[in-house]
Amino acid sequence: MNRLLQDLRIIEISAFVAGPLGGMTMAQMGADVIRIDPIGGGIDYARWPVTRDGASLYWAGLNKAKRSLALALDKPEGREIARALIAAPGPRGGILLTNLPPLRGLDFASLQAARQDLIMLRLVGNRDGSAAVDYTVNAASGFPLVTGVGGGPVNHVLPAWDVATGLYLATGLLAAERHRSRTGAGQEVVVALADVMLATVGNLGYIGDVQINGTARPAIGNDLYGSFGRDFATADGRRVIIIALTRRQWRAIGEATGLADRLAMIGPMMDVDLDTEAGRYEARDAIGALLGRWCVAHTLEEVRQAFTGTGVLWGPFQEFSQLVHDDARCSEVNPLFAAIDQPGIGRYLMPGLPLDFSAEPRLPPRPAPLLGEHTDIVLSEVLGLSSAEIGRLHNTGIVAGPRRR
Amino acid sequence: MNRLLQDLRIIEISAFVAGPLGGMTMAQMGADVIRIDPIGGGIDYARWPVTRDGASLYWAGLNKAKRSLALALDKPEGREIARALIAAPGPRGGILLTNLPPLRGLDFASLQAARQDLIMLRLVGNRDGSAAVDYTVNAASGFPLVTGVGGGPVNHVLPAWDVATGLYLATGLLAAERHRSRTGAGQEVVVALADVMLATVGNLGYIGDVQINGTARPAIGNDLYGSFGRDFATADGRRVIIIALTRRQWRAIGEATGLADRLAMIGPMMDVDLDTEAGRYEARDAIGALLGRWCVAHTLEEVRQAFTGTGVLWGPFQEFSQLVHDDARCSEVNPLFAAIDQPGIGRYLMPGLPLDFSAEPRLPPRPAPLLGEHTDIVLSEVLGLSSAEIGRLHNTGIVAGPRRR
Numbered sequence: 001m002n003r004l005l006q007d008l009r010i011i012e013i014s015a016f017v018a019g020p021l022g023g024m025t026m027a028q029m030g031a032d033v034i035r036i037d038p039i040g041g042g043i044d045y046a047r048w049p050v051t052r053d054g055a056s057l058y059w060a061g062l063n064k065a066k067r068s069l070a071l072a073l074d075k076p077e078g079r080e081i082a083r084a085l086i087a088a089p090g091p092r093g094g095i096l097l098t099n100l101p102p103l104r105g106l107d108f109a110s111l112q113a114a115r116q117d118l119i120m121l122r123l124v125g126n127r128d129g130s131a132a133v134d135y136t137v138n139a140a141s142g143f144p145l146v147t148g149v150g151g152g153p154v155n156h157v158l159p160a161w162d163v164a165t166g167l168y169l170a171t172g173l174l175a176a177e178r179h180r181s182r183t184g185a186g187q188e189v190v191v192a193l194a195d196v197m198l199a200t201v202g203n204l205g206y207i208g209d210v211q212i213n214g215t216a217r218p219a220i221g222n223d224l225y226g227s228f229g230r231d232f233a234t235a236d237g238r239r240v241i242i243i244a245l246t247r248r249q250w251r252a253i254g255e256a257t258g259l260a261d262r263l264a265m266i267g268p269m270m271d272v273d274l275d276t277e278a279g280r281y282e283a284r285d286a287i288g289a290l291l292g293r294w295c296v297a298h299t300l301e302e303v304r305q306a307f308t309g310t311g312v313l314w315g316p317f318q319e320f321s322q323l324v325h326d327d328a329r330c331s332e333v334n335p336l337f338a339a340i341d342q343p344g345i346g347r348y349l350m351p352g353l354p355l356d357f358s359a360e361p362r363l364p365p366r367p368a369p370l371l372g373e374h375t376d377i378v379l380s381e382v383l384g385l386s387s388a389e390i391g392r393l394h395n396t397g398i399v400a401g402p403r404r405r
Numbered sequence: 406m407n408r409l410l411q412d413l414r415i416i417e418i419s420a421f422v423a424g425p426l427g428g429m430t431m432a433q434m435g436a437d438v439i440r441i442d443p444i445g446g447g448i449d450y451a452r453w454p455v456t457r458d459g460a461s462l463y464w465a466g467l468n469k470a471k472r473s474l475a476l477a478l479d480k481p482e483g484r485e486i487a488r489a490l491i492a493a494p495g496p497r498g499g500i501l502l503t504n505l506p507p508l509r510g511l512d513f514a515s516l517q518a519a520r521q522d523l524i525m526l527r528l529v530g531n532r533d534g535s536a537a538v539d540y541t542v543n544a545a546s547g548f549p550l551v552t553g554v555g556g557g558p559v560n561h562v563l564p565a566w567d568v569a570t571g572l573y574l575a576t577g578l579l580a581a582e583r584h585r586s587r588t589g590a591g592q593e594v595v596v597a598l599a600d601v602m603l604a605t606v607g608n609l610g611y612i613g614d615v616q617i618n619g620t621a622r623p624a625i626g627n628d629l630y631g632s633f634g635r636d637f638a639t640a641d642g643r644r645v646i647i648i649a650l651t652r653r654q655w656r657a658i659g660e661a662t663g664l665a666d667r668l669a670m671i672g673p674m675m676d677v678d679l680d681t682e683a684g685r686y687e688a689r690d691a692i693g694a695l696l697g698r699w700c701v702a703h704t705l706e707e708v709r710q711a712f713t714g715t716g717v718l719w720g721p722f723q724e725f726s727q728l729v730h731d732d733a734r735c736s737e738v739n740p741l742f743a744a745i746d747q748p749g750i751g752r753y754l755m756p757g758l759p760l761d762f763s764a765e766p767r768l769p770p771r772p773a774p775l776l777g778e779h780t781d782i783v784l785s786e787v788l789g790l791s792s793a794e795i796g797r798l799h800n801t802g803i804v805a806g807p808r809r810r
Contacts, residue, residue: 021608029580043651045676046682048612050623057610057617064608127739134773135634136720139646141489142728143563144627148553153636153722155627160549160565166570172760173432174579176408181540181586187764194734195741196757200568202756203426203469205462206725207735211455211753212462216725217454222549222560226453229540231558239558241544241789246448253548277451313536317558320547320611320621321495327545329599330612335609336600348616351607354600355577359584359592 001065001352001361006030008057008177009382010095011086013045013073017134017159018193019099019123020062021166026173027065028353028365032092034378035066036082039400041371055344063368064350069379070372077398079105081383087115087355088382090226094186095177095279097169098327099123108188117186119176127192128148134159137197142206142216150219165196228280228287230331231317232295240303242291243313247275257294263287338364343373370402406470406757407765411435413582414787415500416491417447417471418478418511420449422539423598424504425467426571431578431698432470433758433770437497440468441487444475444805446776468773469755475777475805482803484510485786492520493787499591501626502574502584504528508741513593522591524581528576532597539564542602547621554696555624570601590604593766633685633692636722637700645708647696648718657716662699667693729754743769748778775807 012023027033032236037045049162069085072078083105086096094115098106099122112118125132138144138161144153147272172189180186187198201207210216222231222241228250229243244250263274266286272279280287295303300316307314316322323330332338337361340350350365379399381387394398413436417428425440432438442450452463467793474490477483488510491501499520503511504527517523530537542565543549547556577594585591588601606612627636633655634648640755649655660663668679671691677684685692705721711720721727728735736754737743745755755770784790784804798804 004584018610024578024608024692029495033627049610049618050631051613051617057613060644061563061608061610061613069699088778113553126734127741131716131718131720132720133648133650135629135646135648139636139644139720139722140732140734141563141726142723144722145724147562149561153627153637153646154553154559155646156561156563156565156574156603157552157630158546158561158565159609160561160563163565164568164572167491167569167576168760171572171579172762174576175760176762177582177763178579178586179409179762182582183764185764187762189763190761191759195739195756198735198741199756199759200563200740201725201728202754203429203466204422204564205454205466207729207745207749207756208456208462208466208725208753210726210729212456212751213454217562222558225562225638226455231544231560239544241540241558241560243538243540245538279452281453281539311536313538313541315537315541315544317544318547318551319550321615323545323547323606324612324615329531329545330603330606334600334603336532336603342613345613346617349607351600351604354593354596354604355573357577357581357582357592358594359581359583359588359590379761385444405774 001028001030001365002357003030004357004360006095007092007097008032009034010097010173011036011082011093011098013082013096013098014123015042015099016047017062017162018165019097019170021163022121022169022173023066023097024062024064025167025170025353033066034069034374035086036069036071036073037371039070039397040266045371051345051391060342060345060368064370065366066205067374067378068369068371069375070403072398073103075398079103081398083111083114084383085378086111087118089115095119095173097121097173111241112186117180117184119173119180119186120188121173121176122188122190123165123169125191126194132194134162134193137161141197146217146219148219149221161193161197162405164200165191165193167297168196223284226281227277227286230284230288232321234295234300235297235305236299238300239317240295240300241315241317244280245277245313250274250280251312253291256306256310256312257291259290259294304332335362340365340367342367343370349366372400373402375399375401406433406435406763406768406770408435408768409698409762409765412497413437413500414497415502416441416487416507418487418501418503419528420447420504421452422467423570424502425569427526427574427578428471428502429467429469430572430575430758438471439474439490439491439779440471441474441476441478441609442775442776443478444802456749456750457652462750465747465750465773470771471774472779472783473774473776474780475808478508478612479804480803484508486803487511488516488519488789489493490783491516492523493573494520500524500578502526502578505708517591522585522589524578524585524591525593526578526581527593528570528574529595529596529597531599537599539567539598542566545599546606551622551624554626554761555625566598566602569605570596570598574603623712628689631686632682635689635693637697639700639708640702641704643705644722645700645705646720647721649685650718653716654718655685656789657680658696661711661715661717662696664695664699667695740767745772747772748775777805778807780804780806
């Protein structure tokens with residue numbers, strides 16, 4: 001958290017990962033991000049992982065530092081309130097971030113009629129508006145069929161396309177707001193999840209590989225493509241990854257393991273130059289044979305002692321529980337984290353924004369809201385509604401207040 | 406490409422994915438991004454995939470639309486030129502994006518002494534400055550040990566942490582520049598690759614899962630965690646993914662396959678409510694048994710015909726070559742793409758930025774520069790050096806011009 005964007009208010013109507021992450025990134029830089037959900041919660045309100053009581057740790061994780069308004073978006077009066085919040089006057093407002101299909105009266109043209117300098121960030125699955133999610137986009141990308149040892153697709157577990165898309169939304173929002181602050185003009189910014197995948201496949205060279213070389217990289221397990229890197233077992237049943245992208249990293253492996261002389265024999269043996277990435281890739285199985293024997297004769301702790309301070313690029317594989325329990329980076333030793341009470345869930349370690357701004361102090365992370373926690377205060381603050389008016393909206397089921405599970 | 410940021414100039418001294426992607430994102434919004442590399446190229450200049458001649462498709466992909474300056478950063482006079490470029494006066498300049506260890510005279514304090522409102526984006530591996538790359542950060546994250554069917558780590562092939570970090574850099578740059586334009590103050594913005602991983606693991610609920618529930622999600626192959634989704638074989642040897650996150654998507658599967666009645670039998674049989682995500686997850690193997698038999702009796706084309714227009718959320722797995730050859734989204738039908746001549750490589754399909762800004766027309770992607778292609782023009786334009794001075798810098802090996810392979 002910091003206060004860099006405290007002069008911005010963003011209305012978010014979204015669900016799942018990308019939209020909420022885009023909004024949360026703004027909220028963690030101080031923007032007043034008001035997430036509007038249907039009364040009872042959106043389609044991501046119970047997404048796993050959940051607590052034993054069914055409270056979503058995922059929802060809490062992706063909506064930190066926002067305010068929450070529960071609103072009957074299926075009713076005209078509910079949509080009218082959403083429109084009024086989005087189009088409320090003042091330089092801080094007039095920004096909508098959404099990944100839901102346009103609701104009547106909440107499309108760009110209608111909103112622009114209500115506020116001429118509106119900025120609307122709109123996330124879609126495919127550019128033509130058809131549905132796509134991380135799972136389907138990933139299947140199409142080519143990556144699952146070269147993940148693992150081949151023979152069938154292996155899906156990633158990290159929703160990487162969603163995460164990237166959420167950050168493109170944050171980037172696009174800031175670029176559009178910059179434009180508005182200079183010209184007075186709003187605009188619609190559209191990003192398709194599928195296009196994020198396609199652009200990334202192209203950026204990493206895989207489209208060119210097919211079109212220029214007529215080939216594509218194979219599935220090679222955990223081997224690093226085009227240089228040396230792979231995983232090894234240790235004497236105590238752990239696994240580590242060891243990498244040599246640069247010549248310095250390569251030399252460091254030989255020195256730290258005492259295998260420099262033996263590793264040097266691989267060059268003439270395989271007829272490659274081990275000081276090049278291509279040479280190390282060509283000789284990866286021979287390198288792996290030597291390093292594998294060394295690793296499996298040492299415990300993880302012995303590997304750590306041998307490599308620490310030597311310039312070897314390596315690390316242990318960790319389960320989620322090992323990351324949380326054993327890795328000091330995942331603790332309050334790291335200023336990224338603080339233990340925070342999340343209403344409805346409990347106290348646990350929450351990350352802030354992984355950006356340190358020297359001009360703005362880092363503040364502790366703020367928890368996610370309860371669903372509807374800020375319904376009344378937002379209606380009063382932003383729309384100037386009286387308590388009597390707000391009471392009527394509650395009584396007629398147009399809005400709802402905080403809901404504890 | 407568009408011209409949204411055409412009033413910004415960014416000096417980039419970086420390598421690999423995250424830093425270059427951060428700079429390229431700015432360049433594709435029109436900023437003048439000048440990448441400075443050592444003469445002969447940086448450590449990523451030959452990164453795979455490469456052409457048969459050894460030209461890096463990866464380097465070309467991650468440096469599109471930038472200008473390139475080849476400079477002897479290992480010599481004091483080279484570093485002095487870099488400093489002058491970074492600190493050159495005017496509102497458009499004074500922005501450095503880097504992931505290299507600080508070079509003498511190019512640390513934040515020295516640069517700020519040369520230009521008080523300097524913005525420096527600095528990417529590090531770990532927060533303490535120690536090295537970390539996507540491979541080591543990923544090993545620590547917990548994800549590889551729950552990818553695939555378990556029994557050992559499976560590394561992702563997409564460098565997802567690098568991609569996310571590159572986009573955090575873009576976000577941080579725009580936020581810092583917004584702050585400068587309002588207050589006149591520059592700042593240093595630091596992001597650690599490891600912190601991007603840690604924040605993401607937390608955002609997705611996996612730290613809470615360990616700390617609150619005392620558990621962590623298992624490796625479940627291609628099954629979707631907490632709802633229904635997995636891959637199936639078709640009659641013609643392809644594989645498809647089928648997903649049901651929402652009730653509507655679940656109902657659509659039954660209708661499109663004609664299996665609604667049989668699928669409905671699974672609810673009482675397994676004693677779960679199939680209209681809930683948790684119920685579908687609990688019954689995933691039974692659902693898979695029915696859907697698997699249906700899929701393997703149909704070709705991919707028959708599956709496509711059965712599902713198109715029905716609301717079923719699905720897609721085929723594609724190899725990179727199938728993505729490029731068979732998927733219309735990966736062609737010039739998609740405004741994201743244009744076939745562009747990349748000097749030193751050839752003509753192939755290049756993606757632009759996956760953000761459509763309605764206020765700025767989309768321009769065709771621009772290729773990556775040749776290494777050193779803009780050395781002379783940048784020295785002349787930004788520093789006002791004469792041809793004689795530039796000639797001397799070439800002759801003394803301080804700068805180099807375009808290099809064709």
